[in-house]
Amino acid sequence: MKNRIVSRSLVVVGACLPFVGAQHAAPLQSAMPGPTLTPQDSALHALNRLAYGPRPGDVARVAAEGVMRWIDRQLSPDGIDDDRLIERERQFQILKYDRGDLAAMYTAAERERRERKLAAGQTADGSDSVGGQHAVPLPKQADPMIQKSNRLASEFADLAVARATLSERQLYEIMVDCWTNHFNVYAAKGADRFLTPDYIEHTIRPRAMGKFQDLLIATARSPAMLFYLDNWESVAPGSVPPTGLHVRARPIFGRRPGLFGPVRDPARQDSVRRRALERMPNGVNENYARELLELHTLGVDGGYTQHDVIDVARIFTGWSIERPQQGGDVEFHDWAHDRGEKLVLGVWFEGGHDMDEGIRLLKLLANHPATMHHVSRKLCQRFVNDDPPDGCVDDAVAAWERSSGDMREVLRAIFHGPDFWAAANVRAKVKTPLEFVVSAARAVAAEPDTSPRLAQVVARLGEPLFLHVAPDGYPEREAAWVNSGALLDRMNAAMALASGKLPGVTVVLDSLVPVGDADQLSGAVNEKILGGTMSENTKQVLRRELGGIGDPVQARALAVGLAIGGPEFQRQ
Amino acid sequence: MSISRRVFVKSGGLALVSLGLDPLFLERAAFASYRRLPFITAQSRPILVCLFQRGAVDGLNMIVPHGDPIYYQERPRIAVPEKDVLDLDGYFGLHPRLAALKPLWEAKTLAAIHAIGSPDATRSHFDAQDYMESGTPGVKATPDGWLNRYCQHDREHQDTPFRAVAFGPQLPRILAGTAPSLAIDDLQAFGLRAPQPAARDRLTRAFEELYAGSATGLLSTSSREAFDAVQMLKRLDPGQYRPANGADYPRGRLGKALLEIAQLIKADVGLQVAFADVTGWDTHVNQGATEGQLAGRLSEMGEALAAFTRDVGERMRDVVVLTMSEFGRTVRENGSSGTDHGHATAMLVLGGPVNGGRVLGKWPGLDPAQRFEGRDVAVTTDFRDLFAELLARHLGARDLSAIFPGFTPDPARFPGAISA
Numbered sequence: 001m002k003n004r005i006v007s008r009s010l011v012v013v014g015a016c017l018p019f020v021g022a023q024h025a026a027p028l029q030s031a032m033p034g035p036t037l038t039p040q041d042s043a044l045h046a047l048n049r050l051a052y053g054p055r056p057g058d059v060a061r062v063a064a065e066g067v068m069r070w071i072d073r074q075l076s077p078d079g080i081d082d083d084r085l086i087e088r089e090r091q092f093q094i095l096k097y098d099r100g101d102l103a104a105m106y107t108a109a110e111r112e113r114r115e116r117k118l119a120a121g122q123t124a125d126g127s128d129s130v131g132g133q134h135a136v137p138l139p140k141q142a143d144p145m146i147q148k149s150n151r152l153a154s155e156f157a158d159l160a161v162a163r164a165t166l167s168e169r170q171l172y173e174i175m176v177d178c179w180t181n182h183f184n185v186y187a188a189k190g191a192d193r194f195l196t197p198d199y200i201e202h203t204i205r206p207r208a209m210g211k212f213q214d215l216l217i218a219t220a221r222s223p224a225m226l227f228y229l230d231n232w233e234s235v236a237p238g239s240v241p242p243t244g245l246h247v248r249a250r251p252i253f254g255r256r257p258g259l260f261g262p263v264r265d266p267a268r269q270d271s272v273r274r275r276a277l278e279r280m281p282n283g284v285n286e287n288y289a290r291e292l293l294e295l296h297t298l299g300v301d302g303g304y305t306q307h308d309v310i311d312v313a314r315i316f317t318g319w320s321i322e323r324p325q326q327g328g329d330v331e332f333h334d335w336a337h338d339r340g341e342k343l344v345l346g347v348w349f350e351g352g353h354d355m356d357e358g359i360r361l362l363k364l365l366a367n368h369p370a371t372m373h374h375v376s377r378k379l380c381q382r383f384v385n386d387d388p389p390d391g392c393v394d395d396a397v398a399a400w401e402r403s404s405g406d407m408r409e410v411l412r413a414i415f416h417g418p419d420f421w422a423a424a425n426v427r428a429k430v431k432t433p434l435e436f437v438v439s440a441a442r443a444v445a446a447e448p449d450t451s452p453r454l455a456q457v458v459a460r461l462g463e464p465l466f467l468h469v470a471p472d473g474y475p476e477r478e479a480a481w482v483n484s485g486a487l488l489d490r491m492n493a494a495m496a497l498a499s500g501k502l503p504g505v506t507v508v509l510d511s512l513v514p515v516g517d518a519d520q521l522s523g524a525v526n527e528k529i530l531g532g533t534m535s536e537n538t539k540q541v542l543r544r545e546l547g548g549i550g551d552p553v554q555a556r557a558l559a560v561g562l563a564i565g566g567p568e569f570q571r572q
Numbered sequence: 573m574s575i576s577r578r579v580f581v582k583s584g585g586l587a588l589v590s591l592g593l594d595p596l597f598l599e600r601a602a603f604a605s606y607r608r609l610p611f612i613t614a615q616s617r618p619i620l621v622c623l624f625q626r627g628a629v630d631g632l633n634m635i636v637p638h639g640d641p642i643y644y645q646e647r648p649r650i651a652v653p654e655k656d657v658l659d660l661d662g663y664f665g666l667h668p669r670l671a672a673l674k675p676l677w678e679a680k681t682l683a684a685i686h687a688i689g690s691p692d693a694t695r696s697h698f699d700a701q702d703y704m705e706s707g708t709p710g711v712k713a714t715p716d717g718w719l720n721r722y723c724q725h726d727r728e729h730q731d732t733p734f735r736a737v738a739f740g741p742q743l744p745r746i747l748a749g750t751a752p753s754l755a756i757d758d759l760q761a762f763g764l765r766a767p768q769p770a771a772r773d774r775l776t777r778a779f780e781e782l783y784a785g786s787a788t789g790l791l792s793t794s795s796r797e798a799f800d801a802v803q804m805l806k807r808l809d810p811g812q813y814r815p816a817n818g819a820d821y822p823r824g825r826l827g828k829a830l831l832e833i834a835q836l837i838k839a840d841v842g843l844q845v846a847f848a849d850v851t852g853w854d855t856h857v858n859q860g861a862t863e864g865q866l867a868g869r870l871s872e873m874g875e876a877l878a879a880f881t882r883d884v885g886e887r888m889r890d891v892v893v894l895t896m897s898e899f900g901r902t903v904r905e906n907g908s909s910g911t912d913h914g915h916a917t918a919m920l921v922l923g924g925p926v927n928g929g930r931v932l933g934k935w936p937g938l939d940p941a942q943r944f945e946g947r948d949v950a951v952t953t954d955f956r957d958l959f960a961e962l963l964a965r966h967l968g969a970r971d972l973s974a975i976f977p978g979f980t981p982d983p984a985r986f987p988g989a990i991s992a
Contacts, residue, residue, distance in 0.1 A: 230908060234907060281909075283906055283907025284907050285906055285907055285908050285912070286856075286906070286913070290695065290696070290913065300699055306945065309695075430790070462741035462742060462757070469627075470626070478789075482790040483742065484743075484754045484794050484795070484797045484798035485757050486755065486794075487783075487798055488798050488802070489761075495765075535786040537781075541778060541781045558778075562779065562782060567783050567787035567788075567792075567795070
């Protein structure tokens with residue numbers, strides 16, 4: 001199948017959510033926000049957790065609709081019109097290319113880089129000349145392919161931020177972010193430079209609110225994951241490609257092309273083939289197997305052993321990529337597969353099987369009690385509390401069992417449970433950098449233009465999207481994000497946004513916070529941006545600081561900047 | 573630090589941010605520091621700099637046991653050839669791309685500890701890093717890190733916000749806890765931004781008041797530490813820093829972090845514990861030998877440490893740098909010319925107080941019978957014995973059992989990294 005990256009359509013989402021709307025109309029009224037929350041409070045809480053914060057007017061709209069009804073609609077994203085986002089997505093060039101196109105562009109850019117380096121007197125493999133001094137700075141003016149390749153790479157992070165900011169299907173976008181981190185790949189590792197956009201578009205997004213098992217199998221089969229965790233070159237010890245098969249060593253990114261191409265001189269040909277064979281994988285690589293058990297499914301305390309890791313790795317031997325340099329798809333190498341018997345978590349996998357035993361294993365893992373608990377707990381951590389109460393995790397696990405891992409049902413159980421609405425969990429979480437930036441943009445109805453820079457702000461605050469190098473994804477707990485430097489950075493970002501100094505982002509405050517005296521500004525900011533959560537201290541500080549400023553536009557910018565950069569807005 | 577104790581300039585309004593301000597207003601509004609700056613006295617306090625090689629460095633290719641034929645048998649494609657190894661003691665040698673560190677070895681200010689690691693058998697990066705930073709292998713519930721606990725229990729340096737600093741966008745687990753510690757990603761950009769100093773000061777004060785009165789939990793403590801540091805940094809002018817003695821830091825995060833650490837050391841702001849991350853060690857594929865992936869990372873680290881040593885100069889007499897990594901890698905190379913997760917690794921200590929020129933620790937050998945679970949270098953030195961030695965003999969910590977709960981540090985087991 002030729003995977004063309006297109007903007008998300010109703011068709012794609014609908015395809016994996018076949019029964020939306022019909023099945024679960026009944027429990028709508030069954031659970032209620034706790035008695036301590038007003039309709040506005042509960043609307044704000046839901047918008048903070050199931051969405052990237054409210055836009056102007058959202059709290060009143062959700063309260064008027066009824067928060068449980070709004071939540072139910074968010075659980076069926078295919079029923080929500082998202083025309084404005086679809087319109088915006090058309091402006092992103094990255095969606096017009098498939099992974100083969102991106103691979104070709106990347107290769108061309110690399111060739112330009114190499115040629116320029118050669119011209120600058122350096123070796124072609126990117127290493128420095130002898131002496132160990134660092135590289136001579138390259139001229140500023142980059143070649144067209146390099147520019148294009150760089151632009152597309154950054155555009156993909158911009159797209160993620162634009163979707164989070166603009167989409168009406170807010171819960172869906174949050175689930176995409178959850179799974180992007182749960183099944184993390186590092187977009188700066190070799191072929192993942194051009195495989196990652198396809199991975200997000202066609203592996204994660206269509207399954208973000210479907211069955212966990214489908215998502216797990218899709219990630220296992222994705223070239224991006226096969227490359228990232230090295231499984232694509234995990235082979236049974238001693239296996240050799242059948243004769244006649246062109247010996248293809250792993251691509252070495254940045255190396256001279258044609259090193260292993262056809263060579264005329266027989267002696268040299270022999271040596272080239274020998275060197276290529278030396279580079280060929282000749283055994284098992286445990287990387288994917290371990291992270292599959294530890295991070296994707298069972299959890300580190302899920303009861304597996306080193307022996308399980310090895311046999312899982314054996315089961316996945318031969319799961320490879322067809323021409324990774326060209327952005328190829330998953331390819332099963334029969335000759336590289338370990339056909340012996342395996343024992344995983346006490347379950348025998350008899351010998352003689354192919355790719356089917358990997359699928360069988362993934363199904364076993366997807367529905368394992370440890371997986372249900374591990375993944376449910378992560379979801380509760382995201383939606384309820386950094387240290388989620390056992391009750392909501394148990395509810396989520398029960399819904400998982402009932403629905404065979406339908407994520408909509410798991411989420412529904414969390415949102416209908418008492419813990420979600422408990423006063424102790426309201427505003428109990430600190431926003432991640434992505435949540436902070438997107439919620440700030442939404443709060444002031446900021447309009448990211450065609451070259452939005454919000455993704456760069458997210459990166460500066462510590463969360464460069466798709467660039468978390470380790471397989472655990474970005475952390476959820478506040479301790480990972482709250483520190484002295486990060487808070488100062490958030491204050492600076494808030495002031496820049498409020499004073500219209502973020503390039504690529506248009507902020508028009510007139511209709512949101514009209515100019516006025518200190519009391520008026522403080523009141524408007526409290527109501528419109530902080531949802532009425534402004535503390536007495538903040539009111540005093542705002543009044544004092546705004547009081548003597550002559551220029552009303554400056555006073556307003558300061559009021560908005562202090563509100564967004566201040567402590568109340570860091571929580572959700 | 574309640575608001576009532578602060579002196580406010582109530583009249584005159586606030587000079588605004590970056591929005592083109594009236595200079596007269598600025599002049600009128602400019603005010604002196606509203607808090608007494610801490611006074612740093614001691615010029616020669618001991619300093620510990622920790623580098624965490626995240627991803628598990630292959631200790632066997634960093635400090636190479638070239639005297640053992642098993643090393644070459646097990647690694648036909650990735651062993652560092654005998655001719656390239658920089659011999660240290662006839663059995664071990666430095667990876668050739670760590671050549672920048674060889675002079676420190678000759679000067680006996682660099683030592684290696686081999687076969688060091690955790691008593692816990694986990695091969696999970698995340699658990700193993702967690703244990704190495706909490707200082708409690710096998711116990712996940714420990715709320716704080718061991719460097720932070722050191723700061724909690726030795727209180728004599730609490731006069732400065734710069735006592736414990738992590739360089740990077742996140743505060744690492746090792747410094748998490750109740751003792752103040754800073755996270756600085758970029759020293760030059762640390763603080764509120766505004767074109768004029770007076771506007772910046774007033775904006776800083778406004779945010780400080782917001783957080784002092786309205787923040788709770790971690791938001792409250794972190795912001796207080798931030799504003800204390802901002803106040804002190806005003807004197808430093810970090811943009812003007814030039815490395816001394818022709819030190820040439822390699823580009824990249826590590827070089828920048830070490831440069832900023834050197835800068836804080838020389839600025840005498842009371843830095844005692846510094847921390848930085850170095851990534852890129854998880855070499856499952858195509859690890860390389862004399863050249864290649866691991867060689868590139870080692871080269872950057874060696875050059876950065878050499879530049880740091882040159883830059884800090886004389887003051888290295890007070891400084892110890894420690895490299896650590898969550899575990900080592902398999903003795904045998906894997907199917908893709910890389911190595912998988914193993915057990916023991918090697919760590920480096922360098923600096924004036926170091927008992928250098930030696931590979932420390934008991935070497936268990938590479939014979940399969942001597943390996944951990946038949947595949948990895950066995951741990952013969954508990955990492956806590958090395959960390960405890962540095963805390964006790966270098967920083968002068970007194971209560972080690974409070975820093976490493978459930979562990980009884982015994983000087984008899986210290987590897988001997990610090991000169992007597």
